[in-house]
Amino acid sequence: MAVLTVKDLCKTFGAGTARSNRVLDHISFDVSGQVFVAIVGPSGCGKSTLLNIISGVEDHTSGDVSVTRDGGGPARLGYVFQDPRLLPWRSVHRNMMYVQDSADEATRARVERYLDMVGLAAYGDYFPGQLSGGMQQRVGIARAFAVEPDLLIMDEPFSHLDAITARGLRAQLQAIWAQSRKTVVFVTHDVVEAVELSDRIIVLQPGGRIFEDIPIDLPRPRRQSDPAVAMLQAEVLARLERMTAAVTAPARSM
Ligand SMILES: Nc1ncnc2c1ncn2[C@@H]1O[C@H](COP(=O)(O)OP(=O)(O)OP(=O)(O)O)[C@@H](O)[C@H]1O
Ligand SMILES: [Mg+2]
Known part of the structure; x- marks a missing residue:
């Protein structure tokens, strides 16, 4: 698990x-422990930029970002992207082995265990082109977990998949995460x-502010069929619609 601190973060391209172009505007938040945090917002509001800054791929303009291992020391990061990038x-x-530091027996066993968790134990010898998009994305998820990251960063990992496949993968992700004690953004x-x-x-x-x-205080595992889940989804969606209306209102009145 990791401690992530984002303080007064600004990014101007x-x-x-x-x-x-000011993309992130004085963003501050802290995340620590076995927590699953979602960052939600409309296209172009700076979500991927924020992840890229947290992971060190992108510089920030001002403010501070730090990621440490729970208990101190440098944190190990894992990534899952929109496309599996195999x-x-x-x-x-x-x-799976390519991103591992070692090829010893314990590492191989861990890789096999995560492949098994995503239901692909029998596909270790297959090439990506022989798998469906959903299967490839499961390999990407298994690969990210198998590096045993303190912080797992996921950028719209299911957005290219059909609704049924995405639903299955969300259930698998919840189950793996519950067992693995990682901080997820x-x-x-x-x-x-x-x-x-x-x-x-x-x-x-839009404009990159929180x-x-x-x-979200709901018991796990969560099922789409649970009315409490559906009610909260509708409420958060309504709040987002109000935000979108508030943010776009001045432009409409011009
Ligand atoms: N390397 C770059 N150079 C210049 N501008 C950039 C760069 N990367 C992103 N931007 C700009 O930053 C803004 C935010 O982009 P970002 O990719 O973070 O949005 P996003 O919230 O992830 O959107 P989406 O939901 O569509 O993935 C956009 O206006 C984009 O044009
Ligand atoms: Mg993005």
């Missing part, structure tokens, strides 16, 4: 040029998905 010329097993524009999976939803508004930080 093209600062000082005619194309200057190397097509490597088998599933070799794709999960980006999605899908409020329904965010309520099903997370303990907390941070809503970003609009709301909503605790």
